[in-house]
Amino acid sequence: MRVHIIGTGLLGASLGLALSANGHEVTLEDTSPTAQQLAADLGAGRVVNAKTGTEAADTTDPDAPDTAPAHPDIVVVATPPDVAARVIATALETYPDATVTDVASVKTRLLESVKTLVTRSQLDRYIGCHPMAGREKSGAIAAQADLFTARPWVICSDEDTPESRLGEVIAMATDTGASVLHLDPRIHxxxxxxxxxxxxxxxxxxxxxxxxxxxxxxxxxxxxxxxxxxxxxxxxxxxxxxxxxxxxxxxxxxxxxxxxxxxxxxxxxxxxxxxxxxxxxxxxxxxxxxRIPGKHGQPPTTYAVVTILVPDTPGTLARLFKDIGDLGVNVEDFRMDHASGRKLGMVDVSVVPAIQQELEIGLLSKGWQIPESAIEKEGTA
Amino acid sequence: MRVHIIGTGLLGASLGLALSANGHEVTLEDTSPTAQQLAADLGAGRVVNAKTGTEAADTTDPDAPDTAPAHPDIVVVATPPDVAARVIATALETYPDATVTDVASVKTRLLESVKTLVTRSQLDRYIGCHPMAGREKSGAIAAQADLFTARPWVICSDEDTPESRLGEVIAMATDTGASVLHLDPRIHxxxxxxxxxxxxxxxxxxxxxxxxxxxxxxxxxxxxxxxxxxxxxxxxxxxxxxxxxxxxxxxxxxxxxxxxxxxxxxxxxxxxxxxxxxxxxxxxxxxxxxRIPGKHGQPPTTYAVVTILVPDTPGTLARLFKDIGDLGVNVEDFRMDHASGRKLGMVDVSVVPAIQQELEIGLLSKGWQIPESAIEKEGTA
Missing domain, CATH: 1.10.3660.10 (6-phosphogluconate dehydrogenase C-terminal like domain)
Incomplete structure (x- = not known):
């Protein structure tokens, strides 16, 4: 896909890095020539002159061919939130065939503002988004290609959004490694x-x-x-x-x-x-x-955690998991604590609460140590 | 040193692990037989019968020699805070030659309570402490030998504390890898x-x-x-x-x-x-x-951070630090960002603010790239 990113701060530049790495054709634009050049130097995409779609004059490589897309498939508005509505409206006007999306972190007011600025048919090409990613540092200098990996990417489409345009935005978000979620702007x-x-x-x-x-x-x-x-x-x-x-x-x-x-x-x-x-x-x-879900966005099911003390010897883990398998128990998650200075390791096995007791009895009967005090409930990690 | 630890929860067991690893002779005692045995099994020390100083009957190894110290050099009270004062007073009575310390996280009220329970000469053997370490998990099962590494260990001694006893507590705290700090209980x-x-x-x-x-x-x-x-x-x-x-x-x-x-x-x-x-x-x-100091407890001096863009090629870092050295600049801290998916790396160099400009001018003249937008102030990390 040809993706044009307007605003090359942390989110815009990170998106450019992620999409470029996945083979998409990314062009960049920022009101600050320094900021857009920095993002390009970092590998986030090519700087283009937004008005004409031609390669910008101040690009690093004067011999680069003028291959800037005049017709991006998607335009991503990644500006500060207070100018986002205006930039979205301009993008819908400038790129009459493109799907226009944004990354602003508040959706209801932005949608209301956009509605006052664009026509009904333009509005059908706008799909508000909020990739839930960020760092405490800002600017392209802090950009990371994996900023969106395993993070929620909220899409606020509605029943009027054409399927094909929604599909484009979903494909782009998925290619950054993010997990797509659909939410109403107010719920978001x-x-x-x-x-x-x-x-x-x-x-x-x-x-x-x-x-x-x-x-x-x-x-x-x-x-x-x-x-x-x-x-x-x-x-x-x-x-x-x-x-x-x-x-x-x-x-x-x-x-x-x-x-x-x-x-x-x-x-x-x-x-x-x-x-x-x-x-x-x-x-x-x-x-x-x-109730907070695990890092990788699993549902916050509360699993029972069984903690097993294991000697730090070769083959122990294999034996433990064979024994668990023989008991017919499905392990949802597990974690090994490699604490230094201890003679024994500790393995946390998460299972659905209904089979916790069965697992404990089974493991104890096979000679494993399960300190009673360690039985606790927690979300998956 | 012979160290007797009363209370084998997270802190007591971690202390036992750290001191045992450093060759100290550690004995353990807890009101819960299961908890003290778990700590011993993990390698935190030997379980002893506190009353007689002899090896406890329920130790894992029935053939272990009865070498429990009847006269510990230091007794560490690591019980829950609400019983700490009483346990400290009992320990001062039970071990008339030992220095008695504790790990409770509030010091003023505890000291007041201890004063009401002990004699003046007993009080001279008590030195309140607070190692600033912990985890959101509790119990010996969560213990780690490196729990205290690089963490502040507050000692609340006063002018009446004998130098030799203070020295013992400092030596013990230092052996866990902690950084010793002396504070008045109220300031703590x-x-x-x-x-x-x-x-x-x-x-x-x-x-x-x-x-x-x-x-x-x-x-x-x-x-x-x-x-x-x-x-x-x-x-x-x-x-x-x-x-x-x-x-x-x-x-x-x-x-x-x-x-x-x-x-x-x-x-x-x-x-x-x-x-x-x-x-x-x-x-x-x-x-x-x-104002928050860095992880390793440095003073929260605010350094100026100069961010330099570096190509990801062999020898680049060596050349950068040679150039910085040639400029006569002392680097306080540095950090390299190995962000994936970027053509350029980024090196943060922390220097005292007074020489920031000099460093930037010097590096720019040597051909290094310093994106202006990245100049920021922050504490050392």
């Missing part, structure tokens, strides 16, 4: 408020409390703090646009969160009588945490 | 409120908002949410004890955080006029984030 926006926008705000608020802490206090920072505040390094300009674009949904979740925060603050004031309230707050967090 | 508690306890509560609150979200919404979860909520999987029982023990400090930080949260909620209600307020909230988070 409610979802990202919870899984992305509120976590961003809260991460920033936690980091903000460190501004005036003495350095000897901050020196105690551990992995927990680093994880919670990693995204607090994000760009204020971009996030202001995202939060403004999804203000209602974000505000609604933050108000719920504040209610629970108030309960914790009140419990801490109560003193010894507060343990039940504090335990509840942490337990509710456990409950929400357990 | 204020610090952990900000860098550990508040992040825990907030992580739990964010995860809690996912409890009733439809699965199709949660399917959009990305790395940001996973990072922010990783510690939301923590144990409610343990955390209730920790938060109750440090209630005042935690409450004070949460109230500051709530004030900023209220500002964000108000800004989201304002609509378009709110961009400045939202940008400020994210920017304050950037500011706090920049």
């Amino acid at each position: 926006d409610a979802a990202v408020a919870k899984v992305s926008h509120v976590p961003q705000i809260v991460s920033s608020l936690v980091a903000s409390q460190l501004r005036h802490a003495p350095l000897e206090e901050i020196a105690l920072a551990g992995q927990g703090l680093r994880d919670v505040t990693r995204i607090a390094a994000s760009d204020p300009g971009l996030w202001t646009q995202i939060l403004t674009g999804n203000a209602e949904e974000v505000r609604s979740v933050l108000i719920d969160l504040r209610t629970e925060l108030d309960e914790v603050i009140a419990a801490l004031e109560l003193g010894p009588g507060s343990t039940g309230l504090l335990a509840k707050a942490i337990a509710l967090g456990n409950e929400g945490h357990d | 508690d204020a610090a952990v409120a900000k860098v550990s306890h508040v992040p825990q509560i907030v992580s739990s609150l964010v995860a809690s908002q996912l409890r009733h979200a439809p699965l199709e919404e949660i399917a959009l979860a990305g790395q940001g949410l996973r990072d922010v909520t990783r510690i939301a999987a923590s144990d409610p029982g343990l955390w209730t004890q920790i938060l109750t023990g440090n209630a005042e400090e935690v409450r004070s930080v949460l109230i500051d955080l709530r004030t900023e949260l209220d500002e964000v909620i108000a800004a989201l209600e304002l609509g378009p006029g709110s961009t400045g307020l939202l940008a400020k909230a994210i920017a304050l988070g950037n500011e706090g984030h920049d």
